[in-house]
Amino acid sequence: LTAHEMGHYLAATYHRVDASLPYFMPSPFMGTFGAFIRVRSAICSKRVLFDIGVAGPLAGFVFLLPAFAVGLAFSKVIPNIAHQGNVQFGVPTLQWLLQGAIFPGARTVDIYLHPVARAAWVGTFATAMNLLPIGQLDGGHILYAFFPTWHKRVSLFMCGALLALGVALLLLGTAWYGWIVWSVILFFLGRRHPMVYDASTLSVGRRKLGWIALVVFILCFAYAPIVAGGL
Numbered sequence: 001l002t003a004h005e006m007g008h009y010l011a012a013t014y015h016r017v018d019a020s021l022p023y024f025m026p027s028p029f030m031g032t033f034g035a036f037i038r039v040r041s042a043i044c045s046k047r048v049l050f051d052i053g054v055a056g057p058l059a060g061f062v063f064l065l066p067a068f069a070v071g072l073a074f075s076k077v078i079p080n081i082a083h084q085g086n087v088q089f090g091v092p093t094l095q096w097l098l099q100g101a102i103f104p105g106a107r108t109v110d111i112y113l114h115p116v117a118r119a120a121w122v123g124t125f126a127t128a129m130n131l132l133p134i135g136q137l138d139g140g141h142i143l144y145a146f147f148p149t150w151h152k153r154v155s156l157f158m159c160g161a162l163l164a165l166g167v168a169l170l171l172l173g174t175a176w177y178g179w180i181v182w183s184v185i186l187f188f189l190g191r192r193h194p195m196v197y198d199a200s201t202l203s204v205g206r207r208k209l210g211w212i213a214l215v216v217f218i219l220c221f222a223y224a225p226i227v228a229g230g231l
Helices: 004-016 044-074 093-102 116-131 138-146 148-171 178-189 205-219
Strands: 022-027 030-038
Touching: 004 030, 004 044, 004 116, 044 093, 044 116, 044 138, 044 205, 093 116, 093 205, 116 205, 138 148, 138 205, 148 178
Parallel strands: none
Antiparallel strands: 022 030
């Protein structure tokens, strides 16, 4: 999370945008409920908006990828260990790929994650949440930099998609209602984005980074992050 927010901060500093150092929100469940920086000055170009928005998820991913690999290498295979706890965590695509390489043939429910791997899991969850193309999330900033006229409609569609996914998961008995809560919060508080009056288009290099950000989102996303208890 520190790497993620420092990515935003360093990008803002590079573009001479006034921004604070990261603030961390405490949480009794995982230690922190996330972090954020406060941008105190206006962002006047889509180029700067994109750079600040994409820097956080990419910086965080650079740190969590090796942490996840090392953490999984130190994890253990214990039959049905996942069914012995009150809370079961979903498996993002990145974890599925790494554990397939490190523990070929092992079931996900049999892998007891090392604390470093669990910390990296939290990083994937935070990265996926921030890359949702909604409002002023990092994904929303990236979306606005590419398609400002589509931002409102895509944000509204994604809120509806999260709500539908949450209802579907409840009907399937996963006890995960987080997407319903987040869809409501983002619908009422997070869909709007400040106007950036800039008619220019992003460079080829930034467009490639946009595709990389999409791949990172797919690797970090889990359709049911926590399948029993909590948000």
